[in-house]
Amino acid sequence: MSATADACAAGPFVHPALFYRGDTEYLAGTVPFVWGGLAADEPVAVAVPGDNLALLRRELGADAERVRLLDMTEAGRNPGRIIPGVLRAFADTHPGRPVRIIGEPIWAARSAVEYPACVQHEALINLAFTGRDVTILCPYDVETLDPDVLADAEATHPVLIDGEGRRPSTVYAPAAVIDRYNQALPVPDGAFELAATTDLAAARALAHVRAAACGLSADRLADVEVVVTELLSNSIEHGSGSGTVRLWGGDGEFVCEVHDRGRLGDPLAGRHPATPYQPRGRGLLLVNHLADLVRLYTGDDGTTFRAYFRG
Missing domain, CATH: 3.40.50.300 (P-loop containing nucleotide triphosphate hydrolases)
Structure with missing residues (x-):
């Protein structure tokens, strides 16, 4: 061999x-x-x-x-x-x-x-x-x-x-x-939803509160805030102009996802390394760097990014 x-x-x-x-x-x-x-x-x-x-x-x-x-x-x-x-x-x-x-x-x-x-x-x-x-x-x-x-x-x-x-x-x-494996991602019962929003500050604050209730550390709370901001910003700028934020978790794990009505065209989105002089296009790369797991679904009904965080 x-x-x-x-x-x-x-x-x-x-x-x-x-x-x-x-x-x-x-x-x-x-x-x-x-x-x-x-x-x-x-x-x-x-x-x-x-x-x-x-x-x-x-x-x-x-x-x-x-x-x-x-x-x-x-x-x-x-x-x-x-x-x-x-x-x-x-x-x-x-x-x-x-x-x-x-x-x-x-x-x-x-x-x-x-x-x-x-x-x-x-x-x-x-x-x-x-x-x-x-x-x-x-x-x-x-x-x-x-x-x-x-x-x-x-x-x-x-x-x-x-x-x-x-x-x-x-x-x-x-x-x-x-x-x-481009599979729809079912949302569990009891997930909190902020529908069709452009309010980055509200999404960030809510994610912080919900993640803290799940027992995440201060460092992980900061990561959650960044990820929710980047995902919603991506939906606003590149998706359908707004995004639906969903949050849930428990027992030291927290999940946040953002869904919009856009269709993701680049299968390597979030996997392109950023160059030192690149002014934009780092958001999804940063999400992959900070989250413990990222799942993605894109189809006729839009695109969903789901990020998982462990305590």
Whole structure:
């Protein structure tokens, strides 16, 4: 498996899924990929969950100092943050050079609420890196992940690697995956609603009060205020001229969403890194940076952004 994992680093952009069983197969599929990049003087980053990060760090030994290592449970707890804040943040600092990244955004502890955002992220990688000389290897634990998750991985990755070798995916269809997980977001009973508003101050104040009642810390309350302001501002400016704000939560979690009647046209909205001299267009990027999870639905009845915050 090590030879096949290393072989997929050819071409302008390569996005293989690595299906592994246990630590031995994980290391066989990832360590030669890292060492191959280092031997070729290519920048290498690894963003995987903490246990696998520790496993790789031990196996790489002194070479770990030459690799950008990130715990994906922190850096990528919101999947909408991974492209701009992890993948592009690393690749864009090495312009004109081939880059290798191991990114593991899906693991067994991901919740059912998080998963649609995770699989959409995997599909959007293909759009975000088209034409780039970048290889992003995505490990999937076949012993702990559901068969449906593995099937989705085959649809979001053009190349598949497992114990039998390397092969092209016969069901690769990332656009269809993005559409399939573009799901309407039901609103729970008891949610507070501020309908069709342009009043940023009122939305911010109400969100602060409701989030405080859910037990969020002072720092998280400040984040909630920023996110509600940015989402409603986006609806006013780019949606239908106003937005409906909905707020709910409990037990240390708070959720806010903003719905408008506009239709989102850019599937990478909120995932484009901002340039230092960019005066506008940072709002949705900031939302992804601050929230613990962002879900999105856009359809004929409009667009909804939903942001989750944990205490």
